[in-house]
Amino acid sequence: MLIFFSPNKIGLPDAYANLYRIHYCSDFSEWEVTKTVPLAFIIDGKDAQYVNKMINKIRRDDVVFASLCFVTELPAALDNQLLDGQLPEPSALQEKISDVEDLSKSFKNTETYITPQGRLIKYLWLRTGFIIQPQREWKNSRYYRYTLLEAFNEDTDDSFAWLRKLAVAKILEPVSLIDRQRECTHCRSAHLSFIDICPNCFEIDIALQPSLHCFTCGCVDAQDKFLHAGMLKCPKCSTHLRHIGSDYDRPLENYQCQSCNHAFSEGEIRVRCAVCEKSMKPDELVINEIQHWQLSDRGRVIAFRGEVFDLSSGFDQLDFISKELFVHDLDWMMVLSHRYKNISFSLFGIYFVNLVELVDEIGHTRLLQVMESFAQRLRNLLRIPDLSARTAENMLWLLLPNTDKQGLAGFHKRIEASMNQLMLESDHKLIYRFGSISSDQLSDQEDAELLLARLSGELL
Amino acid sequence: MDPFLEAWYVFRLTIAQYSELQYVLMLIPFVLFLELPLYLVNWLGVLRYLYRKKNDIPWIALYSPRVTCTITCYSEGKAVQNTVLSLLEQIYPGHIEIIAAVDGVKKNLPTYQALKELLPLVKNYANRSLTILPKIQRGGRVSSLNAGLSRAQGEVFFALDGDTSFDNRMVSSAVSHFGNPNTVAVTGPMRVRNAKSTLVTRLQNLEYMLTMQVGKLGFTQLSAINNVPGAFGVFRKSFIQKIGGWNTGTAEDLDMTLRIKQYHVRYPELKFVFEPNAVSHTDVPESLFDFLKQRLRWDGDTWYIYSNKHKSGITASVMGWKNFIFLLWYGVLFQVIMPFSIVIYTFYMAVMIPTHIFLLSMVLVYVFYFLLVSLQYVLYLILLSDRKLEDCQAFWVLPVYPGFQFIGRVWSAVAILNQMFNKGHLDSAMAPLWVLKKGKQ
Numbered sequence: 001m002l003i004f005f006s007p008n009k010i011g012l013p014d015a016y017a018n019l020y021r022i023h024y025c026s027d028f029s030e031w032e033v034t035k036t037v038p039l040a041f042i043i044d045g046k047d048a049q050y051v052n053k054m055i056n057k058i059r060r061d062d063v064v065f066a067s068l069c070f071v072t073e074l075p076a077a078l079d080n081q082l083l084d085g086q087l088p089e090p091s092a093l094q095e096k097i098s099d100v101e102d103l104s105k106s107f108k109n110t111e112t113y114i115t116p117q118g119r120l121i122k123y124l125w126l127r128t129g130f131i132i133q134p135q136r137e138w139k140n141s142r143y144y145r146y147t148l149l150e151a152f153n154e155d156t157d158d159s160f161a162w163l164r165k166l167a168v169a170k171i172l173e174p175v176s177l178i179d180r181q182r183e184c185t186h187c188r189s190a191h192l193s194f195i196d197i198c199p200n201c202f203e204i205d206i207a208l209q210p211s212l213h214c215f216t217c218g219c220v221d222a223q224d225k226f227l228h229a230g231m232l233k234c235p236k237c238s239t240h241l242r243h244i245g246s247d248y249d250r251p252l253e254n255y256q257c258q259s260c261n262h263a264f265s266e267g268e269i270r271v272r273c274a275v276c277e278k279s280m281k282p283d284e285l286v287i288n289e290i291q292h293w294q295l296s297d298r299g300r301v302i303a304f305r306g307e308v309f310d311l312s313s314g315f316d317q318l319d320f321i322s323k324e325l326f327v328h329d330l331d332w333m334m335v336l337s338h339r340y341k342n343i344s345f346s347l348f349g350i351y352f353v354n355l356v357e358l359v360d361e362i363g364h365t366r367l368l369q370v371m372e373s374f375a376q377r378l379r380n381l382l383r384i385p386d387l388s389a390r391t392a393e394n395m396l397w398l399l400l401p402n403t404d405k406q407g408l409a410g411f412h413k414r415i416e417a418s419m420n421q422l423m424l425e426s427d428h429k430l431i432y433r434f435g436s437i438s439s440d441q442l443s444d445q446e447d448a449e450l451l452l453a454r455l456s457g458e459l460l
Numbered sequence: 461m462d463p464f465l466e467a468w469y470v471f472r473l474t475i476a477q478y479s480e481l482q483y484v485l486m487l488i489p490f491v492l493f494l495e496l497p498l499y500l501v502n503w504l505g506v507l508r509y510l511y512r513k514k515n516d517i518p519w520i521a522l523y524s525p526r527v528t529c530t531i532t533c534y535s536e537g538k539a540v541q542n543t544v545l546s547l548l549e550q551i552y553p554g555h556i557e558i559i560a561a562v563d564g565v566k567k568n569l570p571t572y573q574a575l576k577e578l579l580p581l582v583k584n585y586a587n588r589s590l591t592i593l594p595k596i597q598r599g600g601r602v603s604s605l606n607a608g609l610s611r612a613q614g615e616v617f618f619a620l621d622g623d624t625s626f627d628n629r630m631v632s633s634a635v636s637h638f639g640n641p642n643t644v645a646v647t648g649p650m651r652v653r654n655a656k657s658t659l660v661t662r663l664q665n666l667e668y669m670l671t672m673q674v675g676k677l678g679f680t681q682l683s684a685i686n687n688v689p690g691a692f693g694v695f696r697k698s699f700i701q702k703i704g705g706w707n708t709g710t711a712e713d714l715d716m717t718l719r720i721k722q723y724h725v726r727y728p729e730l731k732f733v734f735e736p737n738a739v740s741h742t743d744v745p746e747s748l749f750d751f752l753k754q755r756l757r758w759d760g761d762t763w764y765i766y767s768n769k770h771k772s773g774i775t776a777s778v779m780g781w782k783n784f785i786f787l788l789w790y791g792v793l794f795q796v797i798m799p800f801s802i803v804i805y806t807f808y809m810a811v812m813i814p815t816h817i818f819l820l821s822m823v824l825v826y827v828f829y830f831l832l833v834s835l836q837y838v839l840y841l842i843l844l845s846d847r848k849l850e851d852c853q854a855f856w857v858l859p860v861y862p863g864f865q866f867i868g869r870v871w872s873a874v875a876i877l878n879q880m881f882n883k884g885h886l887d888s889a890m891a892p893l894w895v896l897k898k899g900k901q
Contacts, residue, residue, distance in 0.1 A: 208584070210584075227551065230551055230629065230632055231551065231629060232551060232628060241628070242627040242628060242629070242739070243546065243625065243626075243627050243628065243741065244545055244546055244549040244628065245542060245545070245546070245625075254584075
């Protein structure tokens with residue numbers, strides 16, 4: 001069944017009516033009475049405003065948000081991100097509908113699609129190769145708008161922030177950079193005005209002051225003071241200045257402040273936001289890179305698997321520090337133990353070989369529980385000064401200060417014991433490797449980066 | 461030393477014995493009939509100018525129309541920026557439209573780039589505009605000038621060279637003459653910008669002072685200008701357009717001057733003006749070889765124009781008696797016949813009279829020219845020079861100058877012969893061969 005929205009009660013050509021049952025509605029509320037899910041929506045494209053109203057309602061609906069939507073004709077001022085284009089020939093329409101049906105069969109309809117993120121994934125999953133593009137709108141304070149993101153997430157009015165979250169979660173990936181926009185620090189508006197002001201008193205009243213520099217006596221003054229009866233004559237030494245470059249030139253100081261008389265070559269630039277009217281320096285502006293986006297591999301995995309296994313949620317209680325900080329601290333420890341022989345430390349690496357494959361075998365909920373209980377036990381093993389970091393999804397690093405060779409062996413035994421428990425819980429299917437080194441085994445030439453690279457090389 | 465001692469002996473003998481004076485008399489037609497009167501007339505013109513300058517009421521023109529400066533650029537590179545900058549810096553209340561025509565732009569990209577670098581600078585100047593005219597097909601200097609002419613919006617058209625820069629009063633002092641509706645062309649003194657580079661440029665510097673400054677000033681006072689130079693000529697645009705712009709072929713500047721002169725009988729009121737305050741500075745060849753190459757073209761072209769292009773135009777009925785006599789005297793006699801007579805005369809003397817007497821005559825000739833040049837130079841320094849301190853530097857090359865002049869004259873003869881038998885006008889750096897061939901052969 002197709003649903004045809006038209007304000008003027010016109011019909012579709014017979015070619016379509018022969019293939020599909022067509023239900024005519026003049027308004028969205030008329031459809032809402034029955035809420036039958038059609039194969040596709042078709043909207044009468046005569047009136048752009050009408051199309052906009054309809055399409056926004058469809059995309060915001062809980063059930064049909066991802067349905068195919070065509071227009072009979074494409075008005076110029078239309079947002080193509082929400083539409084699937086012009087109504088194709090009946091045969092092409094059939095093809096498109098069956099494509100979408102296939103894709104929606106492979107889409108795993110868990111509860112996730114209730115969330116805006118799940119809806120977006122479904123929308124993108126059903127449209128292979130869809131590129132999320134921003135629209136330029138000068139009336140908008142951000143100038144760029146992602147209308148698709150706005151339609152799917154009505155909870156937030158900042159679709160850029162949501163986009164950032166989606167990018168961090170690696171659901172979307174950038175395709176191409178289209179603009180690098182400077183935005184107001186305070187309100188993120190892109191409507192900025194740049195003014196040059198006096199660097200001395202910060203007044204705006206500055207003027208270009210043509211000046212001359214006499215080579216004979218070095219006098220620099222306003223050009224007017226040199227002009228006498230159609231000739232240039234130095235006001236100080238009365239030399240007749242005839243030729244630029246040989247008698248005189250223009251000094252670099254070309255601007256003069258009208259309020260403090262300061263002469264300067266380059267004014268200071270201030271930015272004034274047209275929306276919040278605050279003023280700032282150009283280097284304080286926020287740089288917003290405007291990009292085209294598409295569904296990432298990870299996003300596609302979520303689409304057909306319902307959820308992707310994410311170690312980070314299982315290890316949340318471990319208080320990881322960033323890799324950079326970990327490397328920095330490790331470096332410091334290495335320097336320290338090299339200088340003071342009584343200071344010792346150990347580095348311990350845990351590598352899970354088949355974590356991703358395990359999702360299919362024991363299910364992600366179960367695996368998450370296993371990992372959570374492992375993290376719980378690991379936390380009990382660690383002391384307060386111990387540091388932990390994660391350099392990959394399945395690679396953990398522990399930095400254990402004041403732990404020599406003996407202490408490391410003890411730690412190894414304890415973690416081995418807790419691993420046995422883990423093996424039981426995962427039906428002995430989890431494969432893991434340990435790698436460790438204590439400070440007295442270190443070579444002088446190595447630094448933290450090299451050490452980590454060497455150890456992870458042994459583990460992989 | 462023997463020949464010199466002998467020469468000195470003969471000199472004394474000549475003074476003592478009237479019969480030997482014939483040798484000295486041989487020198488008289490050499491200079492007396494050809495050169496001295498010319499210099500005399502020239503300096504009378506200068507004196508007339510000085511008298512007028514002192515006694516005439518200074519006339520301040522309120523006339524400042526939009527003017528167009530067309531710069532013909534070729535391989536000047538960065539140096540072209542000086543030219544444009546000196547035009548931007550003009551003290552002139554009217555609009556100066558600068559058109560820089562880059563000929564054969566693909567080959568001369570550095571020049572084009574140098575011009576493009578200036579574009580942002582132009583905005584800082586009120587009433588100045590810069591248009592860059594990249595010409596992909598090389599068409600020569602004439603084609604650049606005509607291209608500039610067809611786009612020009614100013615009333616006064618400046619035809620300028622890319623290696624020439626100007627004093628900041630150039631435009632205003634040149635334009636002031638166009639307030640008189642009869643003025644059709646203005647030129648001004650050309651000074652040598654790279655005088656300090658080599659001995660050859662120093663010598664040319666002195667030559668420019670005496671010919672381009674004194675010579676042109678004097679002759680214009682007598683309403684007889686020999687040439688409006690290509691590197692710096694100012695014209696009334698409407699007039700130039702009426703006579704069809706520049707004509708193809710080499711020495712387009714002399715051709716233009718002669719064509720304007722040929723209007724003299726029909727329009728006797730048309731005027732050429734030399735404006736001493738419209739000073740231009742140009743680069744001259746630095747090596748003797750380049751200098752000779754330049755003169756080979758200049759002097760050869762002169763003959764080409766006189767003997768070929770304007771063969772039938774040089775008559776008193778077309779250009780008037782004054783112009784005709786001046787042209788015969790200065791153009792034909794001085795520039796064409798004299799080089800040959802000097803060569804033949806010197807050769808004749810060297811062969812026919814005893815060596816010691818020949819040497820003596822040469823010494824006499826040298827002393828005569830040295831005195832003549834020195835006198836002119838001192839007069840110029842005192843009466844005319846606008847940069848006295850700078851011009852004093854030329855004092856040191858005075859002793860060498862007569863020799864330089866002699867080489868120049870001999871070379872003129874070579875150039876004319878080259879033109880006569882070798883069609884030298886087809887070998888010019890000013891335009892490609894296919895363009896030159898389209899000119900009258």
